[in-house]
């Protein structure tokens with residue numbers, strides 16, 4: 095079946111700006127076979143009139159967490175609440191809407207919205223006392239719970255703080271209901287994972303697929319895949335006769351057990367999974383290593399201390415990191431290293447250089463995740479080593495930037511999220527959202543990338559507007575380069591002959607109307623492999 099799409103404003107994301115625009119394209123089944131003028135377009139079985147609308151290559155979210163995002167989409171959204179009253183009202187109505195639920199989960203609350211930045215169990219108990227309530231903070235580094243949840247988790251005044259976390263307590267030593275870092279993960283999240291069923295995960299998968307297609311995302315890269323994610327997506331694929339409506343690539347999470355043999359066994363498992371890729375829709379392409387934490391909590395590893403004089407040690411000591419990186423590189427796996435601080439990115443690049451020295455020169459495309467603060471020269475070193483910079487415009491949203499800046503508190507703040515440096519150095523720059531730590535919507539991400547203004551709160555002025563990218567560059571990094579970040583740069587992410595027919599149609603043209611229109615722009619249709627996978631409700635068409 096051949097289809098020609100005529101009368102559009104087609105942004106091709108061709109690396110050569112001279113070929114960035116076309117008015118027509120033709121698909122043959124799953125593949126684009128022609129891009130150019132309407133006049134020269136070949137005859138086809140079917141013709142679609144685009145009505146002058148803007149068409150882009152489908153977005154690839156090059157770093158996301160699919161199951162967590164799907165779960166978050168099923169929880170009470172609290173990011174927009176600006177006061178305790180609004181949070182309580184949202185919880186009260188969610189409880190009333192689902193009186194049979196045995197637990198209530200919310201997500202995305204901001205410390206600024208809670209009196210004194212000090213949430214307590216009593217604040218939740220005032221509206222929902224009868225079932226356990228778990229509320230994940232916007233940055234997913236803390237969890238706010240009520241008394242029923244503390245009881246369910248068995249947390250009392252006698253419970254010790256876990257290593258790397260804190261059970262916040264009041265003056266009398268009683269837990270207040272706020273769990274920080276590993277206190278959240280080892281208690282609240284571990285309990286949640288225990289009681290989550292396959293049916294829950296299947297629902298999460300369906301929610302996240304639907305949400306991504308509706309925001310024009312045709313490919314995703316899960317950046318911490320595990321056995322539960324893999325099994326859930328395999329089931330989703332089976333339900334659809336061996337395919338998915340969105341392209342899923344995944345990096346297998348390898349955690350530092352402190353034991354080389356156990357670490358290498360995880361790499362071997364990833365290599366085995368990469369070999370037996372069940373379909374082009376669902377692939378394990380590499381491993382993920384988390385080298386440090388985040389600047390907001392002073393847990394990112396820095397060359398120089400934070401404003402308060404502290405610093406953080408990397409999560410992977412070099413002597414444990416190197417064997418893992420060498421083994422993964424030798425197995426042909428793509429290595430993605432989470433490095434937010436400049437010391438962590440130094441360690442990541444040292445490890446990759448070491449792998450090249452041990453394994454020899456050959457084609458490889460490794461990547462570093464986040465790079466929120468990287469020292470001068472890092473971009474150039476990455477370009478030299480062919481390492482992709484995987485960055486998240488949504489994490490630079492000015493509405494959440496103040497705390498970040500205060501933690502560093504010096505001239506380093508001026509180099510936050512310095513995307514143009516990677517462009518200038520010639521490194522591959524791939525954009526993503528890291529959902530659910532930030533909103534997953536593609537056009538809001540492009541708004542921040544092309545303005546450095548806030549998509550969360552439009553009253554907040556832009557920060558570092560000098561780092562805003564032209565819209566065409568921003569979209570190129572989120573389509574063409576994001577696909578290339580998992581080695582797909584020669585077959586998807588652009589509207590070009592021979593490429594996958596993964597395209598989206600928009601209801602407005604932010605190139606003509608200016609980037610500020612991105613927050614009002616909607617996706618009209620999402621096409622993956624030549625087939626329509628999402629259409630906006632009729633009123634938007």
Ligand SMILES: [Zn+2]
Nearest residue numbers: 157158317528
């Ligand atoms: Zn992530």
